[in-house]
Amino acid sequence: MEPSSVVKKVRLPSVPATLLKRRKKAIDQKRKDLKKFAKVLKSRGVKRTETFRKAEKYIKEYRLKENQEIRLKRNAKKKGAVVVPGEARLAFVIRIRGINQVHPKVRKVLQLFRLLQINNGVFVKLNKATIMMLRIAEPYISWGYPNLKTVKDLVYKRGFAKVNKQRVPLVSNTLISKYLGRRGIICMEDIVHEIFTVGRHFTSVTNFLWPFQLNNPTGGWRKKTNHFVEGGDFGNRENQINCLLRRMI
Amino acid sequence: MATVNARPLVSVHQDGTVTASSISLPAIFRAPIRPDVVNFVHDQIAKNTRQPYAVSKDAGHQTSAESWGTGRAVARIPRVRGGGTHRSGQGAFGNMCRGGRMFAPTRVWRRWHRKVNVTQRRYAMVSAIAASGSPALVMSKGHIIHETPEVPLVVGDKVEEAKTTKEAMMFLRKCRAWSDVLKVYKSKRFRAGVGKMRNRRRIQRTGPLIVYNKDQGLVKAFRGIPGADTIQVKRLNLLKLAPGGHVGRFVIWTESAFRKLDKLYGTWRKPSKLKTNYNLPTPKMTNTDLMRIIQSDEIQNVIKRPNRKVLRRTPKLNPLTNKKYMGKLNPYANVERKLAQYNQKIKIERKEILRKKKAGELPAKISKEEKARTAIPPKKKEPREKVEPKKIKYIGKKMKRTKKPKSGDAAAKKGKLQKAPLKPGKPKPGASKGVKTGKTKPLPSKDSKTGKAKPLSSKDGKTGKAKPLPSKDGKTKKTKPLPSKDGKTKKTKPLPTKDGKTGGTKPVPSKAKQVGKPKGETAKAATAKPATSKPATPKSATSKPSQPKSTPKKDAKPTPKQDKPKQAASKK
Numbered sequence: 001m002e003p004s005s006v007v008k009k010v011r012l013p014s015v016p017a018t019l020l021k022r023r024k025k026a027i028d029q030k031r032k033d034l035k036k037f038a039k040v041l042k043s044r045g046v047k048r049t050e051t052f053r054k055a056e057k058y059i060k061e062y063r064l065k066e067n068q069e070i071r072l073k074r075n076a077k078k079k080g081a082v083v084v085p086g087e088a089r090l091a092f093v094i095r096i097r098g099i100n101q102v103h104p105k106v107r108k109v110l111q112l113f114r115l116l117q118i119n120n121g122v123f124v125k126l127n128k129a130t131i132m133m134l135r136i137a138e139p140y141i142s143w144g145y146p147n148l149k150t151v152k153d154l155v156y157k158r159g160f161a162k163v164n165k166q167r168v169p170l171v172s173n174t175l176i177s178k179y180l181g182r183r184g185i186i187c188m189e190d191i192v193h194e195i196f197t198v199g200r201h202f203t204s205v206t207n208f209l210w211p212f213q214l215n216n217p218t219g220g221w222r223k224k225t226n227h228f229v230e231g232g233d234f235g236n237r238e239n240q241i242n243c244l245l246r247r248m249i
Numbered sequence: 250m251a252t253v254n255a256r257p258l259v260s261v262h263q264d265g266t267v268t269a270s271s272i273s274l275p276a277i278f279r280a281p282i283r284p285d286v287v288n289f290v291h292d293q294i295a296k297n298t299r300q301p302y303a304v305s306k307d308a309g310h311q312t313s314a315e316s317w318g319t320g321r322a323v324a325r326i327p328r329v330r331g332g333g334t335h336r337s338g339q340g341a342f343g344n345m346c347r348g349g350r351m352f353a354p355t356r357v358w359r360r361w362h363r364k365v366n367v368t369q370r371r372y373a374m375v376s377a378i379a380a381s382g383s384p385a386l387v388m389s390k391g392h393i394i395h396e397t398p399e400v401p402l403v404v405g406d407k408v409e410e411a412k413t414t415k416e417a418m419m420f421l422r423k424c425r426a427w428s429d430v431l432k433v434y435k436s437k438r439f440r441a442g443v444g445k446m447r448n449r450r451r452i453q454r455t456g457p458l459i460v461y462n463k464d465q466g467l468v469k470a471f472r473g474i475p476g477a478d479t480i481q482v483k484r485l486n487l488l489k490l491a492p493g494g495h496v497g498r499f500v501i502w503t504e505s506a507f508r509k510l511d512k513l514y515g516t517w518r519k520p521s522k523l524k525t526n527y528n529l530p531t532p533k534m535t536n537t538d539l540m541r542i543i544q545s546d547e548i549q550n551v552i553k554r555p556n557r558k559v560l561r562r563t564p565k566l567n568p569l570t571n572k573k574y575m576g577k578l579n580p581y582a583n584v585e586r587k588l589a590q591y592n593q594k595i596k597i598e599r600k601e602i603l604r605k606k607k608a609g610e611l612p613a614k615i616s617k618e619e620k621a622r623t624a625i626p627p628k629k630k631e632p633r634e635k636v637e638p639k640k641i642k643y644i645g646k647k648m649k650r651t652k653k654p655k656s657g658d659a660a661a662k663k664g665k666l667q668k669a670p671l672k673p674g675k676p677k678p679g680a681s682k683g684v685k686t687g688k689t690k691p692l693p694s695k696d697s698k699t700g701k702a703k704p705l706s707s708k709d710g711k712t713g714k715a716k717p718l719p720s721k722d723g724k725t726k727k728t729k730p731l732p733s734k735d736g737k738t739k740k741t742k743p744l745p746t747k748d749g750k751t752g753g754t755k756p757v758p759s760k761a762k763q764v765g766k767p768k769g770e771t772a773k774a775a776t777a778k779p780a781t782s783k784p785a786t787p788k789s790a791t792s793k794p795s796q797p798k799s800t801p802k803k804d805a806k807p808t809p810k811q812d813k814p815k816q817a818a819s820k821k
Binding site for chain 1: 546554565581582
């Protein structure tokens with residue numbers, strides 16, 4: 001006897017199990033990724049506010065410093081006294097001459113300053129030791145005291161980082177925060193600040209930066225073979241370095 | 250290679266039907282198939298049936314030629330002696346000479362035969378047999394086995410007694426192996442090349458291989474069938490099982506031959522009985538289905554994700570000219586720029602006013618309406634990012650000394666300051682509070698904007714100064730998290746603004762506040778403020794950071810908050 005009721009046939013899935021497994025995995029992975037990405041976005045936002053505040057703060061700081069100096073002078077003038085400004089703590093040193101026929105001492109000093117190429121520039125903290133070094137290498141370098149604009153321009157336009165022994169452009173702040181984050185330096189403004197105010201992490205920051213590769217100055221040199229005071233170019237030209245760098249950056 | 254346990258049953262075929270008897274597949278069919286070994290061994294073994302060939306041993310030397318030497322305007326090749334014939338004086342011996350000996354005359358003592366290690370030979374044999382059990386390989390070799398009932402094809406022993414070729418043919422037909430033989434027929438052709446005249450004129454494909462145990466006429470019967478070969482199971486020949494060095498010949502086993510295979514080659518469990526000290530080769534991989542292994546759960550759960558990310562070089566653009574890039578690197582840059590533009594505008598306007606005053610175009614005192622009209626409208630509040638600044642986790646340990654800015658206060662103050670309109674012609678004595686933009690700005694205490702300017706100094710106890718250089722202020726605790734936007738800093742009491750709100754975010758000042766606020770009010774506010782924030786003041790006052798040469802400066806410093814009310818009061 002045939003059964004009266006019709007038995008419903010269950011249709012098996014035509015998709016192989018491995019494929020289904022893979023799909024499920026993909027979906028789960030996607031969910032996880034989205035969560036991760038949300039976190040990333042959030043942290044990005046946080047970092048951005050942080051850099052914003054920092055930049056704000058630094059501008060205040062610079063202005064304050066400037067005004068303080070002005071005030072000092074004014075007060076002194078009023079009282080008939082004299083203000084002796086502090087000696088410069090920051091210098092920017094540029095290598096003026098090429099690599100041939102260099103005295104070994106000078107060569108060593110230039111190596112230590114990482115000035116291995118003509119028109120290379122580095123920031124240098126000024127102290128007795130470094131000043132003596134600069135004196136040794138004097139005919140090969142032109143140096144002076146950069147102002148804030150110079151520092152900024154250098155870092156922004158010509159700033160490259162030393163990452164895994166490679167010269168990598170400073171294209172985003174993530175790079176900076178990755179390598180200097182533990183020193184509290186997370187953005188370009190931090191770098192500029194650290195350099196300009198010669199902070200505690202000056203060496204780390206300047207070492208993180210690849211030596212600046214500058215152009216030849218538009219308008220030319222005066223005379224590379226003479227000291228600046230003699231109408232030439234080498235040696236310490238104090239604040240005049242800013243004029244020169246304006247033409248070299 | 251499946252496990253030896255899982256050996257299937259092979260049924261015996263007879264007269265085109267499946268008989269009752271079945272044999273479990275010999276272990277040899279699960280052995281590793283190594284076509285490389287088979288090829289090598291085949292090459293070597295094939296050399297063993299060679300017949301030597303060589304040129305005659307004194308070919309080209311059956312002359313007594315000698316070189317004439319130099320000086321006779323001929324080449325120095327040895328020349329045939331004597332005279333009276335064409336041959337005399339002709340070059341001899343050299344491979345370049347006509348009638349000379351060839352270069353490197355072929356010799357019979359060339360090594361014609363090759364030794365192959367026994368185990369290697371057996372390995373090849375085993376591989377060849379195993380391959381014959383794989384229908385895919387057999388088909389790829391070219392045999393027509395579409396219709397054969399089973400591979401490996403095992404057949405009843407009756408065929409061993411076949412006497413006539415007709416019987417053999419019938420047998421093959423019944424086995425459905427005849428199409429393979431037909432293919433052989435079709436492939437009969439002449440050899441291409443010179444082999445034709447070297448007694449190798451005709452060539453044909455290989456057909457099935459019959460492996461038998463006892464020859465009772467089978468060999469003679471199958472002799473007439475082109476392509477078919479016969480072999481006794483005890484004397485298997487690699488040259489027949491893997492003709493051309495390629496595995497996968499179509500083999501037809503008789504039952505007794507098939508049963509012998511286990512004894513001949515052994516199973517992994519039991520060594521061979523008929524060969525001394527031999528067992529089947531162990532494979533390197535037990536499961537050779539690599540794809541399956543890779544797709545298995547055990548592996549898929551452990552492997553990392555494929556990295557499809559292509560790291561491309563991001564071009565460096567000049568942030569000094571490219572606003573977008575500047576914004577990326579320094580989000581405050583836009584604000585800076587806009588402020589600079591704004592301040593410039595103000596500066597120009599003020600200069601204009603001054604000039605007009607000097608020239609007498611403007612009255613010294615400006616009416617309220619004029620003020621209102623010429624007043625610089627309040628700047629629109631900068632759109633603030635809404636994210637609450639939290640403590641950022643840096644890589645590695647963060648140095649404790651670095652300071653974190655106070656978010657709301659600083660920003661607000663900045664905003665507020667810019668909104669303050671300059672009241673021209675109001676010099677402020679001792680108004681060197683040194684805050685704000687580089688321009689001369691009024692004392693916060695006198696400014697109508699005091700209410701807002703005061704919060705400027707909320708951090709450090711309400712001096713006119715902005716936050717001093719970091720790390721000298723004893724008050725500031727560096728490792729504290731960033732304050733929330735509400736300005737609920739733990740360090741200082743948030744100043745109550747005029748609106749009565751506490752906190753860093755100061756509201757946009759209304760126009761009414763800006764213009765023409767009576768001093769008294771502001772002074773009151775001034776008084777009010779220090780009162781509330783007095784507890785904070787003494788600390789900051791004492792802990793004021795002193796600049797290196799700023800002794801004169803200290804005198805000029807604005808006295809701490811306590812003085813302010815006096816000033817304000819005096820101004821009243």
